[in-house]
Amino acid sequence: MNEYPIALLSAFLVFLIILSAFFSSSETGMMSLNRYRLKHLSKNGNRGAKNAEKLLKTPDKLISVILVGNNFVNILASAIATIIAVQLWGDAGIAIATTALTIVVLIFAEVTPKTIAALHPERIAFPASYALSFLLKVLYPVIWILNQITKFLLSLLGIKSSDEGTDALSKEELRTVLFESSQRISPRYKDMLVSIIDLEKVTVDDIMVPRHEVVGIDLDLEINDIIEQIRHSQHTRMPVYKSDINKVVGIVHLRSINRFLNENQLTKSMIMQATREPYFVPESTPLHTQMFNFQKEKRRIALVVDEYGDVQGIVTLEDILEEIVGEFTTDIATFNKDITPQDDGSFIIDGTAAIRDINKALGWALPTEGPKTINGLILEYLEYIPDASLSLKLGNYYIEILQVKENIIKSARIIPAS
Incomplete structure (x- = not known):
């Protein structure tokens, strides 16, 4: 290339440095993409996101095409810079070209573009994905050979190239994501989502109304006392028992006996007829399990029992929901x-x-x-x-x-x- 003018070689060198900056920023941008935001944008039809997501499904090929392009460009730039320096300064130009090109590449083709890509990955990665997809098709034979050699070397080290990472989040990782996204999600919604995650850490006996606070209908009382109790009750569902909560006979929904109550015709036998069989749950049941059990059994209230079968309290669907959304009742029993x-x-x-x-x-x-x-x-x-x-x-x-x-x-x- 000694016959080419220095101006032309210098212009070509600048072009190569720009290409090097492209490959460097593309690598950082693609690897810095938020996978969950990428999936969201892809599902919403963003073409750049779809293309980037497709490339990231085969990261070995993506890295290969970037490194092939980047190394080719950098080596060629080094050769061009040496030719220019030798023409200008003779043999001393080799050292000058090495030093100068190293500084230029570090500043303009590595640190600066990678910093920009790390700060704004979507702006860099989405447009770059089109060029990278094209290069992957053009260089596919070279990429395939390189990947086969790489897989062979990995197998010698006992590493299976088929081992793939997963984007699935654990509960603790999801909790961290929620806390880190506090600016995007209101504190109220964030607390609700964290509460849902924490449901399995809380058991029924953590939130139940303890036995001594349970308000129920004792059939051993006089009917007038029972009627007076029902009239002033703050609850819609009440356990029905005989003298002791351990002798529970069922759960009554007050709505089912209101008509008789208003007509002053309520009797103990009517209460018994309106009573539904009791629903018992172990005190160690996690809340997320009990919530699904309520749904499956079509229940809203359960009697909590210990390992000996003794009633320890009651738990309701509303109690579990309050663990998620916070207090939303005006019940005096709060x-x-x-x-x-x-x-x-x-x-x-x-x-x-x-x-x-x-x-x-x-x-x-x-x-x-x-x-x-x-x-x-x-x-x-x-x-x-x-x-x-x-x-x-x-x-x-x-x-x-x-x-x-x-x-x-x-x-x-x-x-x-x-």
Whole structure:
């Protein structure tokens, strides 16, 4: 090429450096694409996304065509730069060309284009995918030979080229994606999605209404007392039992007996006729399983039993939904009545209040592994039944026991440690 003018060779060298920048930015852009956004855009008809997705299905071929093009261009550019330098400076031009071309390639064909591609992968990768697809077709024989040699070398190292990665996300990875996408998803929706993921970590006994708070119809009471109880009930479904919740006979929907109630004709036999057989679930059932069980059984309320078959409480479909969307009822039986804020920043909390409900209401992090209530948490920590006025520090919380009655901590004052 010594007979070609330096100006022409210099123009060709600049063109080669531009091609090198194209291959470098294409590689970074294609590898930096968000696979899930790429699938979304492809499904919505974006041609660039479809083309890029097709190329990424065979990453070995994609990498091969980029590297073949990039190495060919860089080697040719090195040869051209050497010719130009030798014409200008003689034998010393070889060292000058090597140094100068290295600096130029690093700045203009590597660092700068790759940085731009990493910051804006879609703008680079989508247009580049058309050129790469064309080159893949033209260079296919060369790419095929290179891939066969590569597979042979990998087999010598004990690596199977058929081993493919997966884009499937684990639950923890999905949780991270949700938190990282906080600017695109409102906090409310993000919390709901995270709650759905966490359903399998929460069991029925974590959210059930405990046995001593269950409101039901005791058939051993006088009918007038039962009627009065139904008239003032805040619930639409109630368990029906005889003297003890363990002797439950079924679940009654108050709507089915309202007509008799309004006509003052309600009797215990009518209640029994309107009662549906009870539905029992183990206390260790994960919430996501129970939600599907409710759907399969066409139920909205279940009696929670322990390993001995004793009723421990009740759980409803609404309870599970509230775990996802948050509190949406005005029922007086919510946990708010158990929490009384004080002027000094502390809170007086009922001993039977559920720890998970307190954490949700106040944004605290009281331990939930083990006891379910404040009473149980304190007793487990102390390992004995304390007297009132005892103070202790549990983790990052100061607790003062205010009232102890019938071997149960009735109330306690709690304040987070500053």
